[in-house]
Amino acid sequence: MTTLSYVGIIFAAISVFSHWWLNRKSVLINWPIVGMIPQLGRNVPRVYDFVTDILEKAKRTYLFKGPWFSGMDFLITSDPKNVDYIFNKNFANYQKGPMFKEILDPLGDGILVSDSEHWRFLRKKIHSLINQDLRYDVAVERIMYGKMLKRLYQVLDDASEFGSEVDLQDVVQRLTFDGICLLLLGYDPNCLAVGFPHNALEKAFHEMEQAVHFRHVVPTRYWKLQRWLQIGEEKKMRKSRDLFQIFVMDCIARKREEVISRRRSQNQTEDNFDMLTAFLEEEDSMVITKSNKFLRDMTFNLMAAGRDTISGAMIWLLWAIASHPSVEKKILDEMNSSYKETKYGVAFTFAELNNLSYFHAVVCESLRLYPPIPFLPLSAIQPDILPSGHAVGKDMKVISSVYTMGRMEELWGKDYLEFKPERWISDKGSIKHVPSYQFPAFSAGLRSCVGKKSALQQVKAVASFIIWNFSIRVVQNHIASPSNSAVLFMKNGLKVSVSKRNAYKPIIT
Numbered sequence: 001m002t003t004l005s006y007v008g009i010i011f012a013a014i015s016v017f018s019h020w021w022l023n024r025k026s027v028l029i030n031w032p033i034v035g036m037i038p039q040l041g042r043n044v045p046r047v048y049d050f051v052t053d054i055l056e057k058a059k060r061t062y063l064f065k066g067p068w069f070s071g072m073d074f075l076i077t078s079d080p081k082n083v084d085y086i087f088n089k090n091f092a093n094y095q096k097g098p099m100f101k102e103i104l105d106p107l108g109d110g111i112l113v114s115d116s117e118h119w120r121f122l123r124k125k126i127h128s129l130i131n132q133d134l135r136y137d138v139a140v141e142r143i144m145y146g147k148m149l150k151r152l153y154q155v156l157d158d159a160s161e162f163g164s165e166v167d168l169q170d171v172v173q174r175l176t177f178d179g180i181c182l183l184l185l186g187y188d189p190n191c192l193a194v195g196f197p198h199n200a201l202e203k204a205f206h207e208m209e210q211a212v213h214f215r216h217v218v219p220t221r222y223w224k225l226q227r228w229l230q231i232g233e234e235k236k237m238r239k240s241r242d243l244f245q246i247f248v249m250d251c252i253a254r255k256r257e258e259v260i261s262r263r264r265s266q267n268q269t270e271d272n273f274d275m276l277t278a279f280l281e282e283e284d285s286m287v288i289t290k291s292n293k294f295l296r297d298m299t300f301n302l303m304a305a306g307r308d309t310i311s312g313a314m315i316w317l318l319w320a321i322a323s324h325p326s327v328e329k330k331i332l333d334e335m336n337s338s339y340k341e342t343k344y345g346v347a348f349t350f351a352e353l354n355n356l357s358y359f360h361a362v363v364c365e366s367l368r369l370y371p372p373i374p375f376l377p378l379s380a381i382q383p384d385i386l387p388s389g390h391a392v393g394k395d396m397k398v399i400s401s402v403y404t405m406g407r408m409e410e411l412w413g414k415d416y417l418e419f420k421p422e423r424w425i426s427d428k429g430s431i432k433h434v435p436s437y438q439f440p441a442f443s444a445g446l447r448s449c450v451g452k453k454s455a456l457q458q459v460k461a462v463a464s465f466i467i468w469n470f471s472i473r474v475v476q477n478h479i480a481s482p483s484n485s486a487v488l489f490m491k492n493g494l495k496v497s498v499s500k501r502n503a504y505k506p507i508i509t
Contacts, residue, residue, distance in 0.1 A: 028054065028064070035065040035072070044217070048374055048482055051076060052404040060408075061388045070219055071099075074377075074397040078404035080411070081387040084437035086378060086398060087445030094398065097379030103215045106208055106241050108293065110301030126302070127450045129278055137350075139273040140454055141461075143182045145347050147175055148465045151192045156470050158194045159498040165475055167493040169315045170196065172462065176311040177202050179458070180303050185251045186274035201247055204240035209308065211237035213486045245296065252295050255280055275302065306451060308487040309372040313459045316370035317363060319480050319494055321463070322472045324419055327362060334358045335468060347465045350457045356464075360431055361424035363460055367441040368412070369419065374403035374488050376443060402440050403488070411438055471499045 028036045043050035054062055060079040066072025077083065086094045095115035104113045111122040130136055152175055159166040174191040181187050181201075191199045214233040215223045226234035259280045262272075279295060321328050334356055335348070353359070377399045384392040392398060409416050412423065426432050436442070442449040449455065466472065474480070475495040483491040 028062075030065045033068055035067045035070075037067055037072075040064075044484055047484055048401075048403045048488075051401055052078075052407055055401060055404050059388075061386065061390050063390065067219075072219065074399055075386075075390060075392060076399045076401055077386070077388065077390075078401045078408060079386075079388050080405070080438045082390075083400050083405070083440060083444055084435075085387050086400065087437060087440075087443070087447055090384065091446050093381050093384055094378040095381060096377075097395065097397070099220070099397070100377060100379065104212060106212070106237070107300050107304065108297035110297040112301045112305060122298075123450060125279075126298075129275060130451050130454060133278065135273045135278070136275075137454070139183060140458065141350055143179050144458055144461050147178055147192065148347050148462065151175070151178070152462070152465065153469065155192060155194055156466065156498050157500065160470065160500045163497070165495050165497055168318060168472065168496050169311075169490050169493040172311045172314045172318075173308075174202070175462065176307050176314070176458075177205070180307040182274065183306070184275045184299055184302055185248070186255070186272070186277060187251055201244065204243045205303070205307075207236045207240040208244065209304075209486070211240070213484075216486065217484075244300075248296050248299050249292060251276065251299075252292055305449070306455070308489075310455050310458050312372035312487045312489055313363075313367060313370075313455070314462055315490060315494055316488070317366040317459060317463050318466060318472060319474065319490070320366045320370075320419055321362065321467055322474050322496065323480075327419070327421060328467060330421075331356075331359050331362060331464075331467065335464070347461065348468070350461065353457070353460045353464060356460075357425065357429060357431060358421060359460065359464065360456075361421040363456065363463075364424045364431070364439075365419060365421045368406040368439065370482075370488055371402040371406060371441040372488055373441075373443070373486070374401070374482075376400040376402060376440065376447075400440065400444070405438065405440065469501055471501055472496045473499075 028039050030036055031038060040047075040050075055076065055078045061075065061077040061082060063075050064073065066074075096113055097115070101113040107113050109118065111119060111126060114122055152171070155171060156166070158164075171192065174196070177191050177199075178189055181189050189199055189201050191197070191202050211233040223234060226232045227237075230238065255274075255276050258272075259277060276295060276299065279298065280290070321331065338352070338355060348356075377397055380392045380394060380396050380398060383394050386392060386398075405411065407416055415423075424432055436444040436448050442452040442455070473496060475497060478495045479492060480494060481491050483489045
């Protein structure tokens, strides 16, 4: 090796050391060429807590620098003033953006990836159906209770009888997949059953979600290369998307025929309600709302929004209750005192659950610490200055860390890491109101989830049914840790043992 080569190596080493020395007191070191990727890469397994640590040191807002020329720079914040500004006060300047839409291209032009006027149009259409059509509420309750009484009870009763461990996360994911397919398409895939049968549709949906998350965490050029070569996650994405799209398009064709047939016979029944049929029956002069593409995109988006977010919320709630026996006892006491005639093996109605204040506080506390969507990303249309004083460049991604906001002492007190439902209950016994820009578990401001009410009802219905009828105990040495995914699931599932609270057993049909 020549002297010149040695000099080059020594110079490079000195440069790297000097850079480290000058930045040693920074929250993260911005290395030449690779940016802050090394530290982020080392902390991927605990990315939510890692981001929380960074934001705490950086006074709630931090500029992350990616590799040079990678376009991976972004601003991340947990400052409520910034969140309020982004989602409310300067809402028009922040949108999902073309990069986000490209990553989520399986969702087409649906509400989860749309912006501006098209987003407003879709939100209005979905809002009118979810919050103004009484048939929707009736259908949700009918579907959920049908699944709980006929399938969920059977699965947990079987586990109790044979003393077998069960992955409760798998159970609730199967339950919500069946439920959302029935609600959207009027089709029951029957994923939830004793023996946990394999279902190609559920697997395809899961693989699409995994591929989308993969796109979020690797450089754009890398996943695009995989897509071009049709290898790895992108190959799985294509196969799964094709399978699921064929299924949805078949459902659309079948529903069109059913709607025509019912119009001819004038036979309308509430039991046949599903959202796809409701869109087809709607008297709308706009061709777009009747097109197969619109209906397909609507289905994909509502399934993504309504399946995993609900099951994610359910699983952390059930874990929190099982891990805090005193909380579980208070919930059961509240149920007993309110509904002394309620038998085991039956479910509380939505109306009955609305009167359980302590139970609602438990749900809120679980959502605070374990929000289904831990990060909310948007992009700036034009340069801006946030209330925190941080500059936002044109097209820069701005991420609100919902997970971190649930772990801020200034918002929740010194006991912010403690699971304490009482923090949600006022002196008068009612639930305290916390604005969405401080508690964005269902997004915030103008982008708040239109299905929030329905989602809460479903989470409470399933959780109350399980804990009322069964004692759930987490298997010894099982570690419940967040998965590194777009939706906050558990990395290793939730392994539990199950025992019945009462010998009463409903009739299974």
